[in-house]
Amino acid sequence: MAKVVLVLYPDPVNGFPEFPKDYARDSLPELPDYPNGQTLPNPKGIDFTPGALLGSVTGELGLRKYLEDNGHELVVTSDKDGENSVFERELVDADVIISQPFWPAYLTPERLAKSKNLKIAVTAGIGSDHVDLDTANELGITVAEVTYSNSLSVAEHTVMQVLVLVRDFVPQHQIAVDGGWNIADAVERSYDLEGMDVGVFAAGRIGRAVMERLAPFGVHLHYTDRFRLPAEYEEKYNLVFHENIEDLVKNIDVLTVHAPLTDETSGLLDEQLLSTMRRGSYIVNPARGAIADRDAIVRALESGQLAGYAGDVWAPQPAPVDHPWRTMPHNAMTTHTSGTSLSAQAKYAAGTREILECFFEGREIRPEYLIVQGGNYAGTGAHSYAEKK
Structure with a gap:
């Protein structure tokens, strides 16, 4: 069993919306793939309705059923900053940490050193600079993100x-x-x-x-x-x-x-x-x-x-x-909302599920999702973050 810590932004002030009654639209357009031909996220399944609010605490990126059905523990919080935060307490024995760039759970060298069990840090979305990538390389922690999702x-x-x-x-x-x-x-x-x-x-x-x-x-x-x-x-x-x-x-x-x-x-x-x-x-x-x-x-x-x-x-x-x-x-x-439209959330939630399925089943994570793996920059990370040779 793995412990998964998921850091998401807080729910709406007026309460979590019921789908579809409280939403402006009843559905999302169906897309064939990304413009460059890269396939959309393709997990084995999803447990959410595309178009629903997934990026806040109650939405849980639609991951709880999948994780608990497979025997994993899921901790979800928006409390991420400071020594007394929920995130600070829970990261010490987490195997997987997931957060979004809009509400980043900063994985500093000090936090990574405390995270003795951490094997993979996932960005639900794009942009992994809230993770100290040099330290992740040193510790052999995989860093992945849902490239192109938003x-x-x-x-x-x-x-x-x-x-x-x-x-x-x-x-x-x-x-x-x-x-x-x-x-x-x-x-x-x-x-x-x-x-x-x-x-x-x-x-x-x-x-x-x-x-x-x-x-x-x-x-x-x-x-x-x-x-x-x-x-x-x-x-x-x-x-x-x-x-x-x-x-x-x-x-x-x-x-x-x-x-x-x-x-x-x-x-x-x-x-x-x-x-x-x-x-x-x-x-x-x-x-x-x-x-x-x-x-x-x-x-x-x-x-x-x-x-x-x-x-x-x-x-x-x-x-x-x-x-x-x-x-x-x-x-x-604006308050870092550009990449977390309801349309984008459906894609990066599905991509996060895909990454987790690969990780837990021992399958390769597709290269475009990889930032750091095996102590080196990999995939997208080798192009975007590694020093140009």
């Missing part, structure tokens, strides 16, 4: 936030809510996206999906990545490649950020880099909050160097009530 969800959210910033939607909507009709005030910071230079930092699954969705808006697309895209792809979308982000940001009006958080990217969007951007540029960062220097972003908005900043990632998470990004001017922040 990539398109994040890409859609990114496009939405680009438009929200450039069109200055937030104050326009507030005028309507407040009963006003102040058209001049509503449009004094509103522009068309058409014709702007849009740059993508990191052209992985999310970055490419953003470019593909923005191309019909008539923008000029630029990107930088550790690995240059094929020439035919660049030609199809008329992409301009830049060797590094320093060159990229000098030539664009809008920057979207999709890189993982590493030593190389931490604090990268600092005062010096922001000062080289065109005055009145916009940044949308759905990747990781710590890629941006918190206070440098605030100052750039206050000075007018940036015209707007959006994203739904913060450092730390959850962000404190007094985090300056909540109240800085011209922001359109």
Whole structure:
């Protein structure tokens, strides 16, 4: 029997919804596969209704029946921070730890050292930087995530936030809510996206999906990545490649950020880099909050160097009530919801079940789900996190 610790965000304030009565829709569209041909998660079975809320504590990612029917213990909590948290108490004898990037259970070197039984840490979603990957390698702990499960969800959210910033939607909507009709005030910071230079930092699954969705808006697309895209792809979308982000940001009006958080990217969007951007540029960062220097972003908005900043990632998470990004001017922040739509939850819950089935049955976990295995970066981890050779 294994002990599985599952860390999820708290239930809705008004109570856990009954499906389908309390939901906006009765079902989800059926999808054949991902756009690149990768198959959707394919567990042997699921014990949830796609479209239901699975990512909060009561939803349990639909895992309880499967785990208990197979003799495993499941502990579910949202209490994850501090020495007296439920997570801190339960991790010491956990065999499996699962959390989501939206409500990450931080597995620091100290916590990993306490987790004597831990064999696998699973991210229900994409992005495993809440796990200290070097320590996981040293201890031989497998780290896996449900790659691609919510990539398109994040890409859609990114496009939405680009438009929200450039069109200055937030104050326009507030005028309507407040009963006003102040058209001049509503449009004094509103522009068309058409014709702007849009740059993508990191052209992985999310970055490419953003470019593909923005191309019909008539923008000029630029990107930088550790690995240059094929020439035919660049030609199809008329992409301009830049060797590094320093060159990229000098030539664009809008920057979207999709890189993982590493030593190389931490604090990268600092005062010096922001000062080289065109005055009145916009940044949308759905990747990781710590890629941006918190206070440098605030100052750039206050000075007018940036015209707007959006994203739904913060450092730390959850962000404190007094985090300056909540109240800085011209922001359109959200609370790390881009990748946890009900549609995405159905995919990453099924993918988590698939990973667990493979783990418990001694079958290989598919390479695209692997970040660390056997003391080395593996699969997606070897591409996204390991140092470029």
